[in-house]
Amino acid sequence: MNRRSFAQSVGSAVALSAFARSSARAQTSSLATPRRTMAIAAHPGDGLFTMGAVLAQQIELQGSGALLCLSMGEKGAPKDIPVKQYGEMQRTATQKATHMLGAEVIFLSYPDAEIPFNEESALRVCDAIREHKPDIVLTHWSGSWHKDHQNCHLLVRDAVFYAGLETLARSRPAHSVSKLFYVENWEDASNFVPDTYVDIEAVYEKWLKACDLYPMWRGQTGFFRYSDYYSNLSVLRGCLSGFKHAAALMSDPSQRMQRSQFL
Numbered sequence: 001m002n003r004r005s006f007a008q009s010v011g012s013a014v015a016l017s018a019f020a021r022s023s024a025r026a027q028t029s030s031l032a033t034p035r036r037t038m039a040i041a042a043h044p045g046d047g048l049f050t051m052g053a054v055l056a057q058q059i060e061l062q063g064s065g066a067l068l069c070l071s072m073g074e075k076g077a078p079k080d081i082p083v084k085q086y087g088e089m090q091r092t093a094t095q096k097a098t099h100m101l102g103a104e105v106i107f108l109s110y111p112d113a114e115i116p117f118n119e120e121s122a123l124r125v126c127d128a129i130r131e132h133k134p135d136i137v138l139t140h141w142s143g144s145w146h147k148d149h150q151n152c153h154l155l156v157r158d159a160v161f162y163a164g165l166e167t168l169a170r171s172r173p174a175h176s177v178s179k180l181f182y183v184e185n186w187e188d189a190s191n192f193v194p195d196t197y198v199d200i201e202a203v204y205e206k207w208l209k210a211c212d213l214y215p216m217w218r219g220q221t222g223f224f225r226y227s228d229y230y231s232n233l234s235v236l237r238g239c240l241s242g243f244k245h246a247a248a249l250m251s252d253p254s255q256r257m258q259r260s261q262f263l
């Protein structure tokens with residue numbers, strides 16, 4: 001296969017230099033146009049807690065949004081709930097949460113902790129991208145200790161490439177994603193360097209209510225204080241960007257090049 005470069009496959013790849021990235025407001029304005037956005041998460045909690053606010057913000061701006069969950073996160077079940085039952089609870093919570101945000105939801109239902117990174121999984125995500133035609137894709141950053149998150153990052157990169165490859169015949173025609181962003185996640189924090197800050201104030205309360213549908217958010221499944229962490233992280237990111245509440249994103253490196261004849 002004569003592959004184009006990944007940078008070429010990321011559509012128009014509006015790119016900003018390191019110096020331009022010092023202006024968070026300038027970058028945020030580039031996200032203010034209504035767009036079709038797809039969030040692709042290893043687990044439902046990742047989808048809502050780390051991608052849900054940006055998804056809701058894009059919908060609020062008359063765009064559209066879809067959440068693709070690769071697994072149900074069922075093995076995170078607390079001791080008193082069987083794994084299968086917890087998976088169904090996760091599915092129900094995600095259907096309600098995405099409905100609250102006005103987003104579609106798609107489940108691929110790979111077993112939790114066993115999300116594969118291979119041609120089959122990359123092509124399934126490719127097909128979902130071709131079906132929903134997002135302008136923007138949000139997913140995990142690679143600097144994660146969690147194998148499902150690492151595999152999600154890798155297969156989304158391949159899926160975006162495959163989706164835009166016109167010579168790759170699938171049931172739907174090729175679709176080029178314009179922008180690929182990685183989201184901030186406490187489990188994916190190694191070398192995460194945000195460059196784009198999104199004002200989420202308009203959807204902040206709605207996003208919190210959607211997250212509160214999950215036992216994990218309320219601290220009922222483990223030690224980590226998800227609600228405290230992500231609600232306060234939005235305040236911290238808001239302080240740095242001049243918004244009341246903000247989400248911080250990291251651009252794919254292919255989007256960072258800026259071509260200019262003048263500085």
Ligand SMILES: [Zn+2]
Pocket residue numbers: 042043046146149
């Ligand atoms: Zn996860």
